[in-house]
Amino acid sequence: MNILWLSPNKSAPWIDSLAKKLLEITNINLTILEYSYSQKEEVVEEMKNGIRYITLKVPSKKMDLLSFFWIRINIIKSYLNKIYKEYDLIHIHGSEHEFHVSSYHLDIPQVLSIQGILDECRKVLNNEHIFSDWRVTRWNLGAYYERRYLTKIKNFICRTHWDKQFVKKINPKANIFHNWEPLREPFQTYIYHSQALNIAFVGGDNPIKGLRELLIAFNLVKNELPSKLIVMGSCKYSTVKEIIEKGNLYNINEGDVEVAGFRNAEQMLEVYTNCFCLVHPTYIDNSPNSVCEAQLAGLPVIASNVGGVSSLIDHMETGLLTSLHPEEIAENIKLLYHNTNLRKAISEKARILAQKRHDSNEIAQITLNIYQTIMKNHV
Known part of the structure; x- marks a missing residue:
């Protein structure tokens, strides 16, 4: 079975984990095609760990936007026209990078895994605290x-x-298959510690992930909790400081917020060991990996009840669901901090659920079964 994946990022954890597991359980030939704004060669091919990687050169991000993505779409379309007959099926990972626009016309079985949904995400852009730069144009396009x-x-x-629900609304005749994504192996480690004091946040300074709302909530609880807030992801302390100063968040002192930057899985677990919860006050999300990985490691999660998040969390059982109001986020933080029995119960239940949900062997087998079903039914 020759399978072609169209993916914007071959090193994404869920891409890498699924690819490795598929190669373990079957003898498929896997090719992953992506694109690059910066490479000099038109096409770069390499074999790595039994996988064929193809990277296509596309114009700069600025030109990509100015051309409404059509140059990139047509470069990929032209290349696919030349090679698609080598494959039995195309798997498109996400709709955010327009691969489906380049491939839909091909007479070959295809399946698209929903990641984020730009048509839904763009609806939060009207909020005054969300970015108003080139990303607005990118998301609307x-x-x-x-x-x-x-x-x-x-x-x-x-x-x-x-x-x-989104797929059923936009394409009522579509075939919908259910499958989760595998997570990074290190998060199988159980890190729950009843004496942990800190609060973890993964999302950097991306305003959609809710750093502003969390800082306001942190300000409300700071005099009651001896906690430090650990911010992971792309973020500078100057951004945190600006939010604190603009919001008059005077309960937050120097040293109360640590900007930890990007961390690999092992480094994230080191942070989690000293935290009693992860807070994910996102404006919109489908099934955020940061929530799933925290659950798998046994770190209790507080998350905003938006998008697909409630498919991951049963309130008061496998996590806490909240609105985006900082006052409600703060109340949930205090509840989880003071109620150690609830914290431990959520940790254990969420971990059991996440272990079953993200079983890599089962996910790989389901993926293979989906491929076989689609190829069998292709007309």
Whole structure:
């Protein structure tokens, strides 16, 4: 079986984990095609760990945006026209990078895994605290390509109630398969510590992930909790300081917030060992890996009840669901901090659920079964 993946990032944890597991359980030949704004060669091919990687050169991000993505779309389309007959099936990972616009016309079985949904994400852009730069144009364009071309894709892999509802609405005749994503292996380590004091946040300074709301909530609880807030992801302390100063968050002192930057899985677990919860006050999300990985490691999660998040968390059982109001986020933080029995119960239940949900062997087998079903039914 020759399978072609279209993916914007071959090193994404879920891409890498699924690819490795598929090669373990079957003898498929896997090719992963992506694109690069910076490489000099038109096409770069390499074999690594039994996988064939193809990277296509596309114009700069600025030119990509100015051309409404059509140059990139047509470069990928032209290349696919030349090679698609070598494969039995194309698996498109996500709709955010318009791969489906380049491939929909091909007479070959195809399936698209929903990741984020730009047509839904763009709806939060009107909020005054969300960015108002080139990303607004990028998301609105991407949303157009979702609405216009996802109707032409017959098969989808979904994970949550939210992405299933979106697909049913935009493409009522589509075949929808359910499957989760594998997570990074180190998060199988159980890190729960009843004496942990700190609060973890993964999302950097991306305003959609809710750093502002969390800092306001942290300010409300700081005099009651001896906690430090650990911010992971792309973020500078100057950004945190600006939010604190603009919001008059005077309860937060120097040293109360640690900007830890990007961390690999092992380094994240080191942070989690000293935390009593992860807070994920996102404006919109489908099934955020940061929530899933924390659950798998046994770190209790407080998350905003948006998008597909409630498919991951049963309130008061496998986590706490909250609104985006900082006052409610603060109340949930205090509840989890003071109620150690609830904390331990959530840790254990969420870990058991996450272990089953993200069983890499089962996910790989389901993926293989989906491929076989789609190829069998392809007309």
